[in-house]
Amino acid sequence: MRTLPKRAAVALSLALACLASCCVWLALPPQAAEAMQVVRCTGRPNSDDDPTAIQGATQSRITLETTVDEGEGVDQLVVHVPDGTSFGTDDLNVTLLTGDDLMTRNEVAYDLSTDGQDIIFDFDAPLSQAGHLNIIIYDVYFPQEGGDMQVGATYTLADGSEHEIDGIPQITVVGITGPEALSQWLEQQEWVQAWNSNTFLHLFLDPTVLVTSFPVVLNGFFMSVGVVALAFPLGIPLALVLALMRLSKFFLWRGIATTYVNLMRGTPLFLQIYVAFFGLPLAGIQIPNFPLGVIVLMLNSGAYMCEIFRAGIQSINKGQTEAARSLGMNGFQTMLFVIFPQMFRNVIPNLTNEFITLYKDSSLLAAVGVMELVMYARTIVASTGSITPYIVAALFYLVITLPLSRITRVLEDRLRGHRRSKRHAHAPEAAGAEKEVAAR
């Protein structure tokens, strides 16, 4: 009972829809009703520097997608490639996408000819199936100076009438950058070709990739240095507080600090990064990538530096504390004016080492999409298949770590010299620490 009227209604509405569409079809002139419309016209980005930039004189690809209406009968299509742009016709890809979701591929048979910048497709059978005609032109090199590129297209229907496809969006092409131009110049050089004929040199030290990846990886260098330059100083107060808590006589402070330090030092930084990046947002804490990276590295290095400070404080001769207290200083003053200054001087080499470690560990942030050194290098490696960007990244690490290592060595030498001269007057510091342990 209930289905009958429903069916009738459906049938009626279908009939009405048919009638309406017929009316529209009849009312308008056929050419206007069945015009090919542009869906998109894009160029493939080809710059290492900016993932969305299309630059001249570098291999790209043009994708032109237009609608085809049911029964349209497109007999010939002429695609005009922008003047000054070279293209290949060996690998043309012409597909008619059909179906509700336009995901069904139908290969289109055609005869191909070119006339200057025009690519002429003579279809074997006129295109009459509703869908999107997708044309991909490979081996495209836009003019070196760049500019707004206008692709043109005209088509001929089976009845011989010719029409232009209006409103094709322009492709914005940027001029080639200095490093890219240098890279292309290098590619032509004989010594570079000879150099690259060696597989190892080609894979690890390809000069053409070296010059293009250098400025890109440089962006990551600033990011990495920025993350560490913030995380490290912020970690120091955290570490000092933790160190004092670990040395505290109150079991709760000691317990909290010890648990924290053991957790952070006992699990890989990699996991901590994952937990922070995917766990915290789920807990309702939304922090952008960069500060989140700084916070994770700060929390992690805080735990390591806590141990450095604790050992440093414990290595200060107990007599120093006793002397300070006998002068009337309270515990806080003793720490601040007597213990800390001596301790800091002693732990500077260790802190420098920790800085180097942290700087290198910042590479782990690449796993969660922070655009630091390794991530930039990795993106180029993934798209070019050359290892050279990693070598460039390694150079950027060494720029920081080598001078710091040198400084550490100098500081250690100076400290050792200082201690040696001190040893004549005072008891060895190791003995002092032992004494303190015994006193407990």
Added chain:
Amino acid sequence: MKNLQLKKLLPQAGVATVALAAALGLAACGGTPASTGSTGGSAPAESDGSYELVTDGALTFATSPDYPPFENLENGEYVGLDMDLGRAIAEELGLECEYTNIDFDGIVPAIVAGGQADAGLSGISITPEREEQVDFTDPYYVDNQAVATLSSNTELTEDNAAEALNSAEITIAVQSGSTGADFAAENYPNAEILPFPNFTDAFAAVASGQADAVCGNSAVVQQMLAGAYTDQHVILTSATGEEYAIAVSKDNPELLAAINDALAKLQEDGTIDELIAANMG
């Protein structure tokens, strides 16, 4: 279901057949028995001068098993379209099939360097940059792209996706160096593209609110959404025409020809279509 374009495949099949016949002829003349001999005497080993293999009698593919339904690990087994295809190719060539696990961005360098694997089989699409490093076989799969977002997201819907995604306020998570990353950059130049080395993490980023949408290979997106990320839905699909192929070292054109020949046979007898149907559900 999917009408694959393998027009490039057929003309080269003849050449490849000749090359393989020559290889087999050499093998027969040399009279060296195949060292491991998995499926009889037709295995052309290194000593035969046909093509070089990392391990005699076995075809070793480098793969990054984080990309279902193309390749992933299930209970330690390599499963997926690429993995089935690799086994079919090896069988066709009379070799054992072996897989070695290398991160996606390390596969092409590993093939160039040699010694790790004979070929890269990991949903690798043909790009001009990669073609400078390695040779590609004929394509065996044509890629589609899909964009997914949280089902609860009312800003991005199926109706407005094409325009709304191209906005400076939108962050799109992608796998670095993937066709999805290229697609997003080409079609949504205004949006912020957030690359992750591991594609799974791009979905986690959407789930946790770090990104608004995720863009990548359609089959992979469908698979992820059916599994771990049921609270996300596809808002846009596009048939982009990226071609997946197997990467082979430029120093090993004989192996390239042999794999192309095997691919042509598997295409002709319908094996590839069967494998696609079986793996893509």
